[in-house]
Amino acid sequence: VDDVIAAVLRSSYGQSVLVPAFAGAMSLAGAQGSTWAVEGGNKLVCSGLLKLTKASVISARVTGISLHSSDGRALYQVHYESTEGQGSAFYDMVVVTTPLHPSRSNFTFENFDPPITDFPGAFQPSVTSVVHGYLNSSYFGFPDPKLFPFTSILTTDTPDLFFHAMDNICPVNISAAFRRKQPQEAAVWRVLSQQPLDKHQLKTLFRSYYSVQVTEWQTYPRYDATKALPPVVLHENLFYLSGVEWVASSMEMVAVAAKNVALLAYNRWHQELEKIDQKDLMHKVKTEL
Structure with a gap:
């Protein structure tokens, strides 16, 4: 050892x-x-995935996320800064991928009750x-x-x-x-x-x-400072990806977490709730392996 x-x-x-x-x-x-x-x-993994998804990319730094409501559902306003100045856009669903810890977090959450704060850990x-x-x-x-x-x-x-x-x-x-x-x-x-x-x-x-x-x-x-794992769901249709790093940090772990969040978001949005937290999931995984 x-x-x-x-x-x-x-x-x-x-x-x-x-x-x-x-x-x-x-x-x-x-x-x-x-x-x-x-x-x-x-780094080409990220640019390659963006190209495959044909996503519309805004080159900017996110400064905050504000919670609003539309027809009884959560609506998120994402604030950002770019070389062209400040801006914002509204989204039905948001995935936060930056670590939400005091030494790494650089944006704020507004209008959330209870409030979303930084998680402990270094x-x-x-x-x-x-x-x-x-x-x-x-x-x-x-x-x-x-x-x-x-x-x-x-x-x-x-x-x-x-x-x-x-x-x-x-x-x-x-x-x-x-x-x-x-x-x-x-x-x-x-x-x-x-x-x-x-x-x-x-x-x-x-x-x-x-x-x-x-x-x-x-x-x-700092794994010796780990107290508890951060949640995956921060609010309705607001997901947190980087909590998996507190289990183990690697490109492969983040890829697994990204797939899980994508499946969770899809199933929640389409109300396919029977596919979430399946009781016999562990049995299925064992038989697949």
């Missing part, structure tokens, strides 16, 4: 083995050799440093860099260690002529840490480097 599982959790979630079991299992699944990636970057701060340079293989026990055999480096939960993991990364678009750099050559490394790396720490990991690009962000929920 302290060697293998702790190392994987530090690499994926930046946290210790105190995370819930399902989050730990999801982390271990991502450490298998059969994981996938999208050529051009995983997110794990993380720093990603992309470094183009020569790895200091001596720090990892290989004085001769030509003999360094690894492209990924994981770490155990050591108090004085200043990084969680690092790996030699490849371009998102790989040509036929691409070859991974030899260990003695300058390569692009991704270093994951909880705090930005200072010059001394960079010189510890690299003999020399050409460039460093640093991104600080709040990556995953």
Whole structure:
């Protein structure tokens, strides 16, 4: 546990083995050799889905959601800001996909009774440093860099260690002529840490480097701070997608949650309530498997 599982959790979630079991299992699944990636970057999943659905996209930042009523049904006014200024639009149904937590939520709910407030919980701060340079293989026990055999480096939960993991990364678009750099050559490394790396720490990991690009962000929920899962239904035809992250956070989990919310919204809108919370659902799932 302290060697293998702790190392994987530090690499994926930046946290210790105190995370819930399902989050730990999801982390271990991502450490298998059969994981996938999208050529051009995983961000193309979102743009590809939008293209397939032929959705009308408003490029703007949502600032708030106001509750109104129309013929006895909830009607939602979504307020937003764009490069063209402020605007709003009315919708019968809304799905909130941004985390509703104090450190992440940046819009308000108006006219709701009871009011919708931020949910408890915190997110794990993380720093990603992309470094183009020569790895200091001596720090990892290989004085001769030509003999360094690894492209990924994981770490155990050591108090004085200043990084969680690092790996030699490849371009998102790989040509036929691409070859991974030899260990003695300058390569692009991704270093994951909880705090930005200072010059001394960079010189510890690299003999020399050409460039460093640093991104600080709040990556995953702090699973040791989880109290209860947020609801899926915030109000009539107002759904919340990101609560699934507090079970385990990954692209696959969010995709499952999105499908579930879409089915729930469809069945509620068309009053096919017998398809919601089916009593024999677990039996059906078991027999299907």
